[in-house]
Every structure is written in C-alpha cells, then in structure tokens.
Amino acid sequence: MDRVVEPAGSGLNHMLACHLSDGGYLMCGTDLNNGNFKLVRLSANGTPLWGKQMPTSVLGQGIYSISTMGQLANGDLYFMANVYGMGMWAARVLARLDADGNIVWLRGLDFGSVVGDDYWLRSARVMETATGELMVNVPATQNPVIAKLTAAGDAIWAKSVTSTEDTVYNKHPTFDMVPTDDGGVIVCGKARDWPYVMRMDGNGAVISSRTYYAVTDYTHLRAMELLSNGDLLLAGMNDGAGMMMRLASDGSIQWQKQFNTTGFTGMEALGNDSFMLSTEYGDIVRVDADGNVANAFNGYTDNTQAWLYCFSGADGYVHMAGSVYDNITWDQKNYITRVVPDAPPECVFVGLAVTTTDEPAVVGNTGVITMVASDEPMTVAPLYWQFDPTFWNSEVLCGFPESVGTVDGLPVVVTPTLLLSGEPLQVQCGEATMLMADWYAANGAWVNGIGIAGPNAVLSTTGFAAGLYTLRLSAGGTVVHSARVAVQ
Numbered sequence: 394m395d396r397v398v399e400p401a402g403s404g405l406n407h408m409l410a411c412h413l414s415d416g417g418y419l420m421c422g423t424d425l426n427n428g429n430f431k432l433v434r435l436s437a438n439g440t441p442l443w444g445k446q447m448p449t450s451v452l453g454q455g456i457y458s459i460s461t462m463g464q465l466a467n468g469d470l471y472f473m474a475n476v477y478g479m480g481m482w483a484a485r486v487l488a489r490l491d492a493d494g495n496i497v498w499l500r501g502l503d504f505g506s507v508v509g510d511d512y513w514l515r516s517a518r519v520m521e522t523a524t525g526e527l528m529v530n531v532p533a534t535q536n537p538v539i540a541k542l543t544a545a546g547d548a549i550w551a552k553s554v555t556s557t558e559d560t561v562y563n564k565h566p567t568f569d570m571v572p573t574d575d576g577g578v579i580v581c582g583k584a585r586d587w588p589y590v591m592r593m594d595g596n597g598a599v600i601s602s603r604t605y606y607a608v609t610d611y612t613h614l615r616a617m618e619l620l621s622n623g624d625l626l627l628a629g630m631n632d633g634a635g636m637m638m639r640l641a642s643d644g645s646i647q648w649q650k651q652f653n654t655t656g657f658t659g660m661e662a663l664g665n666d667s668f669m670l671s672t673e674y675g676d677i678v679r680v681d682a683d684g685n686v687a688n689a690f691n692g693y694t695d696n697t698q699a700w701l702y703c704f705s706g707a708d709g710y711v712h713m714a715g716s717v718y719d720n721i722t723w724d725q726k727n728y729i730t731r732v733v734p735d736a737p738p739e740c741v742f743v744g745l746a747v748t749t750t751d752e753p754a755v756v757g758n759t760g761v762i763t764m765v766a767s768d769e770p771m772t773v774a775p776l777y778w779q780f781d782p783t784f785w786n787s788e789v790l791c792g793f794p795e796s797v798g799t800v801d802g803l804p805v806v807v808t809p810t811l812l813l814s815g816e817p818l819q820v821q822c823g824e825a826t827m828l829m830a831d832w833y834a835a836n837g838a839w840v841n842g843i844g845i846a847g848p849n850a851v852l853s854t855t856g857f858a859a860g861l862y863t864l865r866l867s868a869g870g871t872v873v874h875s876a877r878v879a880v881q
Contacts (some may be wrong), residue, residue: 394731395738395791396439397717400431400446401784405727407458409472409515410714412705417442418729419470421459425725430456430474431603433785434494439729441787445494445780456486460517460531468492471519473529475511476501485531486776489521489546495621499778500546504531504538504553505770512537512566513615514660515702520572522595530570537567538769539580539593552597558604558722558763559585565764568615568629581614581627584763589613590625590640591764603644603760608752612636616660618668626682628658628670635672637684645759649752650684651763654745661706663734665808667806669711671703677711678747679734686749688735692741696720699741701728707736709806709821711738717741717790728790735810736877738791745869784790805866805874815855818864822847833863854880 398420399405405442412418416437418668424431430447431702447456462472485502492707511517512533525544532535540551556565567582568776576595583589591602605612608631615629623642635652659671663679667687670678675692692699701794714729730738806821822828826847832840840862845852852864857880866874 394437394439394729395673395789396435396729396787397726397790398433398435398439398441398785398787399727399728400433400444401786403427404716404725405431407514408715408727409459409462410729412703412707412712413464413470414468417462418712418714419462420727421462421472422727422730423458424457431783432458432472432494432780433783434470435729435787439787440523443494443784444783444785446783447778458511458514460485460511461515461519461548463519466525467491467701469497470494473517473519482585487527487529487542487546494780496778496780498546499776500542501772501774501776502529502531502540503772504533504536504551505542513568513613516566516568516615518570520570520578522572522576522578528570528572530567530578530580532567532582533746534566535563535768537582538771539567539578539597539766540769540771541595541597542773546773546775548771548773550597551769552593552766553769554580554582554591554764554766556584556589556604556763557765566588566611569617571617571619573619579617579619579625581617581625583613586611587636588612588629589615589760589764590614590627590628590644591766593766597766599764599766601644604762604763604764605638605646605708605755607755607758607760608636608638608646608649613656614638615656615658616670618660618662620682622712624662624682626668628657628660635670635678636656637670637680639682639684640786642827643759645757646755649686649755650749651752652678652686653748654678654689659702659704660690661703661711663706663711664709667706667808669703669706669734671701671713675699675701675715676745677701677703677713677737678743678745684749686747687809688755689747690737692742694739694741694743697741701727701730701741707807711737713737721760726790730791731809733810733876735808740791766870779831807864807866807874807876807878810876811879812854812881814857814859815853818852818878820845820847820850820852820866822850822866822873828869828873831865831867832857833865834860854878 408422635654705712
C-alpha cells in the first residue's frame with residue numbers, strides 16, 4: 394500500500410498515523426494553510442472512509458501538534474494533542490472517538506507543574522489496562538507525568554517524574570512507555586544527559602529505577618520493546634549517533650551497540666525476532682534482538698527526501714508515515730505506506746550501509762536508583778468542541794498495488810526477500826490453504842514451481858543463481874501475492 398493522503402487543497406504539519414484492527418489507518422495533523430486540526434480514517438488500501446476537522450476558531454483555541462493516537466480494545470479511537478490559546482498554553486487534550494469519528498468524550502488535562510511542549514514529537518503514549526483504564530505518558534521536559542484515567546476520561550491519579558540527582562538542569566523527559574502484566578508500566582527517558590529506565594505499578598508507585606551513567610555523556614533512550622523473556626530492548630542516540638541496549642530483567646546491560654547513523658527515534662517489532670528502527674532523518678534499519686543489522690535504507694533519492702517514521706510492525710509489514718519532499722520544487726506530500734521489511738518503495742528509499750560498534754565496557758552495569766515519582770495535581774475538565782466534515786484526496790506516489798494479497802482474510806507475508814542461495818524462504822498465509830509457488834527470473838522466464846500448504850510454509854532456494862527473482866503465489870489459479878526476492 395502506497396498513498397499520498399491530503400486534505401483537499403492543503404497538507405498537514407506534525408502529521409501522525411496509527412494502524413487499526415481492520416487493517417486500515419487513522420491519520421491526523423494540523424492544516425498548513427489555516428491551522429485547523431484534521432483527522433481521516435483510511436481503509437486497508439489507503440482509501441479515505443471519512444474526514445473530520447476542528448477549526449482553530451473554537452473558543453479561540455487551536456490544536457498545535459498531535460502527541461499520540463491509536464485504537465482501544467472495543468474499537469474506539471483516541472488522540473492526545475497539545476493545545477494553545479485562551480489560557481490553555483501547552484495544555485493537553487485527550488479525545489475518545491467511536492469508529493466513525495464521533496466524539497465519545499473530550500477532556501482537557503491540566504497538570505500543575507508541567508510546562509512546555511512534548512520534549513520529543515511522538516514520545517507521548519496512551520495505553521489501555523486489562524480492566525479498561527487509560528495510562529497516559531506526558532513527556533514534558535521538566536516534571537513529565539504518568540497519569541491514570543477511567544475509561545470515561547475521569548482522573549484516578551497522576552505522578553510527576555523527578556530526579557534526586559539532577560537538581561540543576563531538572564531535565565528528565567519520558568520517551569516511551571510499555572505496559573506490564575501487573576497493570577503497571579515501564580518508562581524510559583533521560584535524566585539530564587543519562588538514560589534511565591523506571592518501572593511503576595498500577596497505582597503509580599515506583600518499583601525500580603536505574604540511571605545508566607556508564608554508557609556515555611549524552612544518551613537518550615527513545616524507544617523500547619519488552620521481550621517475551623522479560624528483557625528490554627532499547628533504541629535511541631549516543632552522542633548523536635544511533636545506539637541500542639539490551640537489559641536483562643534485573644536491569645543489567647547485556648550489550649550496547651553504536652551505529653554509524655543518526656539517532657534512532659522509533660522501534661517497531663515485526664515478529665520472528667525482527668525489529669525496524671527509524672531515525673530522525675528518515676533512515677530505517679532492520680535488526681534482530683541482538684542488534685545485528687539485516688538491512689538498512691536511506692530516505693533520500695535523487696528526486697525525493699523522506700521524513701518517515703515507523704508506527705507499526707503488524708502482520709510482519711513495515712507501516713510508515715510522514716512527509717516526502719520533492720527535491721526540485723520542495724513540494725511536501727503527506728505519505729503513508731505498508732511494505733515488506735526488505736523492499737521499501739524505491740522512489741523513496743535507497744540501500745544504506747550500516748556498521749555497528751560494540752561497547753563491551755558497559756556490559757553488566759546495573760545503574761543506580763535516581764528516579765522518583767511524586768503526586769501531581771491533575772485537573773480533568775470536559776470540553777465540548779465539535780468536528781466538521783472535511784474532504785480528503787488519496788493517490789499513489791510510487792505505483793504500488795493498492796492492496797496486499799490475502800488468503801482467507803489473512804495477509805500473505807514472504808520473508809526474507811534478501812537471502813543467500815540455499816537459505817529458506819518463509820511464507821505465511823491463510824490456515825490450511827493450498828498455494829502454488831512459481832519462481833520467475835528477472836527476464837520473466839519461469840524457473841520452477843511447487844505446491845505449498847498454509848498457514849506456514851518453507852521454500853528452498855537451493856541451486857538458485859545469484860540474481861533478482863519474482864515469487865508469485867496463487868490459490869485456485871488466482872494470484873494472491875507476488876514478491877521480489879534477491880538471491881546473493
């Protein structure tokens with residue numbers, strides 16, 4: 394799926410997107426021409442289903458930037474944004490909408506000592522507990538807040554995060570938050586210039602917190618994944634370069650690696666021990682849970698420059714959104730795409746050589762406890778703003794097919810698409826489905842074919858000469874998926 398998605402006659406600033414349970418997407422941002430906040434729901438192939446806008450004239454306030462957005466267990470949608478005007482300077486608005494974009498409730502969130510915008514775009518989080526409450530991360534520069542609200546948007550508690558050691562600069566923003574099985578959360582960020590990780594229970598009490606002074610003089614941990622064995626995989630920046638750390642469940646550093654890229658700002662799990670990292674300058678790097686690089690791509694071609702971020706790894710695809718600029722005219726396009734991990738759109742990405750450097754000196758370091766959470770005044774006020782309908786355009790940018798093949802309603806996934814001759818190829822498809830797998834050379838000549846059965850099948854490449862192939866999968870004579878496969 395490959396789409397330019399724009400409100401009629403304009404573009405978006407601070408654009409954000411999320412993946413939905415039906416395979417579609419939600420996008421929103423601020424209109425560059427008039428400052429209006431706009432929201433659109435897309436189908437799985439990028440077709441707009443409905444559009445909404447909230448004019449800045451409402452009560453003299455305007456939504457300046459979107460902080461986070463997503464979908465709740467019952468299908469409702471949510472977004473949190475920064476609002477300016479009428480005494481709500483840098484206040485947060487949290488919205489819950491139904492699947493059609495109708496407002497369920499709007500809340501203005503006011504935290505007594507929190508000032509300023511989000512420290513880093515897209516670092517805010519809203520997560521739903523198993524019992525339906527909402528955990529909210531507000532990543533302010535000073536006194537970031539972790540808050541808990543009811544499903545109806547009412548306040549339960551709020552805790553501001555401070556550091557007992559950074560009393561001069563007082564900078565300790567939160568960059569990412571993941572839920573834990575006990576109803577609590579794990580938070581990562583930086584205390585002054587050092588990375589920290591903190592665990593809180595469902596009542597906001599700090600269970601443990603560690604600051605890792607040993608890793609460098611200036612490090613941010615901006616994204617993390619909680620692995621099935623309890624380890625934490627973290628990505629961020631180390632003195633401006635990309636870096637990763639893996640922490641054991643006791644908080645000790647298992648390894649740390651530095652990458653010859655700019656700093657990482659996002660990480661999404663693709664499944665099968667695979668993760669996609671994105672940088673603040675539009676590069677993407679795929680790694681395994683040990684930080685080994687599988688491939689990397691630069692978001693800069695002769696014709697375009699992309700500022701995309703990865704926002705989901707659902708179904709083994711890389712889901713990305715952001716802005717693409719024409720290098721000649723500097724025309725900006727709001728862009729959203731879904732691709733297999735080894736084949737991002739060629740009109741936007743080119744291959745990138747990435748090397749890593751191990752930092753063995755920090756292995757085994759467990760940090761020191763420095764982070765504390767204090768009760769924070771939180772006022773939650775109902776808002777009565779309204780959305781107006783708006784029209785959206787959607788068109789292909791790179792010429793991708795408009796849909797991804799499915800069998801029995803499930804997407805077909807082929808991985809990897811770059812491999813050595815003799816290495817196996819994995820095919821995921823509908824349950825108990827028979828497929829025909831046909832290989833074609835770059836010149837279109839048929840190479841061979843074999844029948845396979847779902848839901849998971851393995852294809853051999855033994856005896857394949859190095860080159861580019863097309864793998865075509867068909868069910869009952871109908872092609873359901875094709876993938877380009879490079880054999881080295």
